[in-house]
Amino acid sequence: MLTALIRRAIQAIFVILAMTVIVFIGINVIGNPVDILINPDLNQAERARVVEHLGLDLPLWQQYLHFLQGLLHGDFGDSFVYNRPALGVIMERFPATLELALSAMFIAIVVGLPLGLYAGLYPERLSSRLIMSGSILGFSLPTFWVGLMFILLFAVQLGWLPSNGRGETVGFLGAGWSFLTRDGLAHLFLPALNLALFKTSLVLRLTRAGVQEVLPQDFIKFARAKGLQEHRVVLVHLMKNLMIPVVTILGLEFGSLIAFSVVTESIFGWPGMGKLIIDSINLLDRPVIVAYLMMMVVLFVMLNFIIDIAYTLLDPRVRLDGGN
Structure with a gap:
C-alpha cells in the first residue's frame, strides 16, 4: 500500500512538471501583454524599462526557469494588473468559487442520487420515466x-431572489462565507442551482444505470433470499457497490465545477476565480493565468x-497497485 502511494506521488510530480511546460509555453504564445498594459505614448526608453520590470525581456527558457524557481517557493510572480502576488490575487477569490462549487455539488447529490435510485428501482413507473425525461433537460439546456x-x-x-453578488458574508477559517447568513444564502441559491443542473442530471443517470447493473447480481438475489429487509438490501448491499463509479465521477466533476464555473460566475456577478480569469485573459495578465492553471x-x-484511496475504502478488492 505504502509503495503504491509513493509511486502515485512520483507520477503526480511528473504530471505537474510536464504541465508547467505546456502551460507556460501556451500562455506565452497567445499575445504580448506589453501591447495592452503599456501606454502607447511612452517612448522607447520608458517602454524598455517597463518590459524589463515585468521580466519580459528575458529569453523564454530563462523566464521558464525563473518560473520554476518561484514555483518551488509558491511564488508565481506579481500580477501585471494588480501589482500584487498572482497567487494572493487568486486566493482572495478562491473561497467564493469553492463555496459555489460545494453548494452545486451538494444540490447534485441530494437531488440526483435519490431520484436516480428511485428511477433504477422502479423503472416501469410513470414517475420514473418523467424523472429520466426531465434529466435530459439538464444535459440539453445551455x-x-x-x-x-x-x-x-x-x-x-x-x-424573490437577488441576481448578482455574494451578499452578506461571515468570516470563518480566515475567509468570508455566504452560506452562513440568510442574505448570503439568498445570493448563493440561484448561481448554485444553475451550476448544479448538469451535474444533477449526470448523477441521476449514472445512479440509475448503476442500480440497473447491480440489481441482477447474485449477491443481491442472495441477500433477498436470506430474508433481509428491502431497505437493508438497498442501503447496504446495493449502495456500497453502486458508489464506486459514482465516487469517481463526483470527484472529477467537483474539480470541473471549480475550474469551469466561469459562465455562471459571469452571469450572476459572482466574485470568484472564474470571473477573475476571464478578466486576466482579456488583459493578458500572464502570472495570474499561469497561477490559476497550475492550481x-x-x-x-x-x-x-x-x-x-476512496476506491480502497469502498471496495477492499481494489488496490492502488492494480493487484487483486
Missing part, C-alpha cells in the same frame, strides 16, 4: 440561457489521488 431565465423569473418578475492541475491531480 448554462448561460438557464442562468438568464433564472434571473428573469426569480429576480426580475417575482423579486487547477494540482487540484485534479489531488482529486485523482483521493479517488484512488
Whole structure:
C-alpha cells in the first residue's frame, strides 16, 4: 500500500512538471501583454524599462526557469494588473468559487442520487420515466440561457431572489462565507442551482444505470433470499457497490465545477476565480493565468489521488497497485 502511494506521488510530480511546460509555453504564445498594459505614448526608453520590470525581456527558457524557481517557493510572480502576488490575487477569490462549487455539488447529490435510485428501482413507473425525461433537460439546456431565465423569473418578475453578488458574508477559517447568513444564502441559491443542473442530471443517470447493473447480481438475489429487509438490501448491499463509479465521477466533476464555473460566475456577478480569469485573459495578465492553471492541475491531480484511496475504502478488492 505504502509503495503504491509513493509511486502515485512520483507520477503526480511528473504530471505537474510536464504541465508547467505546456502551460507556460501556451500562455506565452497567445499575445504580448506589453501591447495592452503599456501606454502607447511612452517612448522607447520608458517602454524598455517597463518590459524589463515585468521580466519580459528575458529569453523564454530563462523566464521558464525563473518560473520554476518561484514555483518551488509558491511564488508565481506579481500580477501585471494588480501589482500584487498572482497567487494572493487568486486566493482572495478562491473561497467564493469553492463555496459555489460545494453548494452545486451538494444540490447534485441530494437531488440526483435519490431520484436516480428511485428511477433504477422502479423503472416501469410513470414517475420514473418523467424523472429520466426531465434529466435530459439538464444535459440539453445551455448554462448561460438557464442562468438568464433564472434571473428573469426569480429576480426580475417575482423579486424573490437577488441576481448578482455574494451578499452578506461571515468570516470563518480566515475567509468570508455566504452560506452562513440568510442574505448570503439568498445570493448563493440561484448561481448554485444553475451550476448544479448538469451535474444533477449526470448523477441521476449514472445512479440509475448503476442500480440497473447491480440489481441482477447474485449477491443481491442472495441477500433477498436470506430474508433481509428491502431497505437493508438497498442501503447496504446495493449502495456500497453502486458508489464506486459514482465516487469517481463526483470527484472529477467537483474539480470541473471549480475550474469551469466561469459562465455562471459571469452571469450572476459572482466574485470568484472564474470571473477573475476571464478578466486576466482579456488583459493578458500572464502570472495570474499561469497561477490559476497550475492550481487547477494540482487540484485534479489531488482529486485523482483521493479517488484512488476512496476506491480502497469502498471496495477492499481494489488496490492502488492494480493487484487483486
